[in-house]
Amino acid sequence: MSDLTRLDASETAAAVAAGEVTAREVAGAHLDRIEQTDEAVHAFVHVDRELTLAAADAVDAARASGGPLGPLAGVPLALKDVFTMRGAPTTCGSKILDGWRPPYDATVVERLRDAGVVVLGKTNMDEFAMGSSTENSAYGVTHNPWNLERIPGGSSGGSSAAVAARQAPLAIGTDTGGSIRQPAAVTGIVGVKPTYGAVSRYGLVAFSSSLDQGGPFARSVLDAALLHEVMAGHDPRDATSIDAPVPPVAAAARGELGGVDGLKVGVVTQLQGEGYQPGVQARFDEVVQLLTSLGADVVEVSCPSFDYALPAYYLIAPSECSSNLARFDGMRYGLRAGDDGKNGVEQVMAITRAEGFGPEVKRRIMLGTYALSAGYYDAYYGQAQKVRTLIRRDFEAAYRDVDVLLSPTTPTVAFPIGERADDPVAMYKADLATLPSSLYGGPAMSLPAGLGDDDLPVGVQLMAAVQRDEQVYRVGAALESALQERWGGPLLDRIPELATGGAA
Amino acid sequence: MPALDRDDVAHLARLSRLQLTDAERDHYGEQLDVILAAVARVAEVAADDVPPTTHAVPVVNVTRPDVVVPCLSREDVLSGAPAAEDDRFRVPRILDEEEQ
Structure with a gap:
């Protein structure tokens, strides 16, 4: 066969199924x-070549x-190093977990294995998923395959870079405030x-429990939907897991639920x-x-509370983080x-955490504690929790009138590595457009x-109501097909070839 | 908005179980001030009659069948311990000198 990585x-x-x-x-x-x-x-x-080939x-x-x-079955996948998997280390990008080998599999990992998906390895990430650039990792910086001087997004930047670099056709990330959508964009x-609660958090090391959600990266909408269906589903081991059928996302991605003709699409004024x-x-x-030319009815929708999503998020997520990360006490x-x-034990804890955590994690723990x-x-x-209610009400009002909401995924294309590394508030603004649907809990796709400024990729974000994940796939598939017709092929065809000298 | 002085940061660091140097206290103090100024805007909205939202998609009364399932083996549980002794986690002393 031709190049299998394409x-x-x-x-x-x-x-694989056809032999x-x-x-x-x-x-x-x-692996090559x-x-x-x-x-x-x-x-x-x-x-781990041996483990991968055995799978x-x-x-x-x-x-x-x-x-x-x-x-x-037989499709390779890159797994964000925040999910536990037996036989491999789980570090969460943190020195505090250096070399830790978890004694159990995440539910997501079990589901992958049952589906015959072959895990290639664990991908780099911002420490405990806190960041928007993958620069906050104790294990080095990940580079954007479009331009190696730029960030690949974060916190799931290793997963997005792996898929864009054709190292894997699929990857899994987690999204708390935009950590899947921003790297994808x-x-x-x-x-x-996916909708919060669609994918089990059992074996996903917690950052902000009321927001954390695993989800797929892929090079096509259909591939993302196929992985979504493998990952999602009720899990009794996660008390926030939704006990209801997974929405028909693969059928939606295949166009079986129809295109966008007659759908109502809302453009968010504030985003x-x-x-x-x-x-x-x-x-x-x-x-x-x-979308208008494809027959969608596009209207403008105002969601005034979205202007407060960033401050609300950067209070709620650090608060939950300060509590969740208390478990890293150097004892177990x-x-x-x-x-x-x-x-004594308190001093050992304070010294361990000072040595084990990086600056962004320390900032957020102290912010949350405050x-x-x-x-x-x-x-x-x-x-912040009241603002969250107002944001939810804005979404609920919008979805009474429209089927999906639309915005840019990020305010800018990938920024240069190092540019925002010591300016937390500038870094936080990378999540401006992705935060509202995180706080609300509905599904969202990038x-x-x-290509935008500096010939780097731009993403568009599609959002839908809770448990209506099929809507973003339906619109996403129609848009993807129309855009690729215009471009004469996938956007990724235009990525510069990487030098393949490598680390053999 | 209260600006954080070095003592405030020291207090936060102690509550957070983070040992910081003086230089780190100053550095984080400045950054936390900037972040707090940016997030304090939440006070501009949300009137008293707005209830809080704690979870994106609330589910209540989650139970599972009361069936005994195996737990991790002692060997597995201790496999990642920084120090173990006599099939238990070994920890530093937990009482201060004067409490002993």
């Missing part, structure tokens, strides 16, 4: 591609014995945050204009035009420092919309 996940699965190629050959081609390109990109923090062999053996194959791929780069705004305006797993026989402390609770955390 196939979509659905094509690879079909080829045109083995899962081992597919895995080998991607990682070896050739990852010195430059640094998407992965852990790759591929299991798929080939299942096929040989005539057993049923899952819809993604700046690397020119598809990324989806465009000032603060958005000219190239980003231009691609967004073109998408709006295109991970790093322990300062245990010299003289220091927001939750007596005397400030009502003014900060309490107020889809490539073309």
Whole structure:
């Protein structure tokens, strides 16, 4: 077969099922591609050739014995290093978990294995998923395959870079305030945050429990939908898991629920204009035009509370983080420092956490501790939760009138590595457009919309009501097909070739 | 908006169980001031009659069948421990000198 790293996940699965190629050959081609390109990109923090090939062999053996194959059997995947998987380390990009090997599998990992998906390795991320650039990792910076001097987005930047660099056709990320959608946008791929509660958080190391949600990265809307259906579903081990059927996202991505003709699409007033780069705004305006030409009824929708999403998020998420990360105390797993026989347990904890956490994690723990402390609770955390109610009401009012909401995914294209590293508030603004739907809990997708400033990818964000994930796939698939017709192929065809000297 | 002085940051760091140097206290103090100024805007909206939202998609009374399932083995639980002794986690002393 031709270059196996250029196939979509659905094509690879079909080829494996038909016996045109083995899962081992597919895995080998991607492991080779990682070896050739990852010195430059640094998407992965852990790759285990033997483990990967053994997983591929299991798929080939299942096929040989005539057993049923899952819809993604034999397809390789890059897993964000925030999900536990037996047989591999889980670091969450933090020194405090350096070398930790979890004794259990995340539910998502079990589901991948049951579906015959072959995990290639664990991808780099901002420490404990706090960041928008993957610069906050204790294991080095990940580079954007479109331009190695630029960030790949974050916090799931290793996963987005791996898919854009053809190291894997699929990847999994997590999204708390935009950590799937923003990396997808700046690397020119598809990324989806499902409805909160759709994907089990069991085995997902917690950052902000009321917001964290796993989701797919892919090079096409259909591939994202196929992975979405593998990942999602009720899990009794996660008390926030939704006990209801997964919306028909793959059918929607195949166009079986119809196109956009007659659908009502709302353009959010507050998520465009000032603060958005000219190239980003231009691609967004073109998408709006295109949707109109495809028969959608596009209207403008005002959601005034969205202006307060950023301050509310940067109180709620750090508050939950300060509580969740209290478990890293150097007693049961991970790093322990300062245990010299003289220091008491509190000192050992403080020394361990000082050595083990990076600056952004420390900032957020202290910020959250402040927001939750007596005397400030009502003014900060309490107020932020009320703002969350107002944002939810804005969404609910909007979805009484429209089927989906539309905005640019990010205010800018990928910024240069280092540019915002020590300016937290500037970094936080990368999430301006993705935060509202995180606080609300509805599904949201980022889809490539073309190239903007500096010839770098721009993403458009599609949002829908809670448990209406199929709507973003339906509109996303129609848009993808119309845009690719205009471009003469996928946007990723225009990515510069990476040098393949590599770290062999 | 209260500007955070070095003592405030030291207090926060202690509550957060983070040992910081003086230089770090100054640095984080300045950054936390900037962040707090940016997020204090939440006070501009949200009147008293607005209820808080704690979860994106609330589910209530989540139960599971009362069936015993195996837990992790002791060996697995201790496999990641920074220090173990006699099949238990070994921890530093938990009482201060004067409490002993």
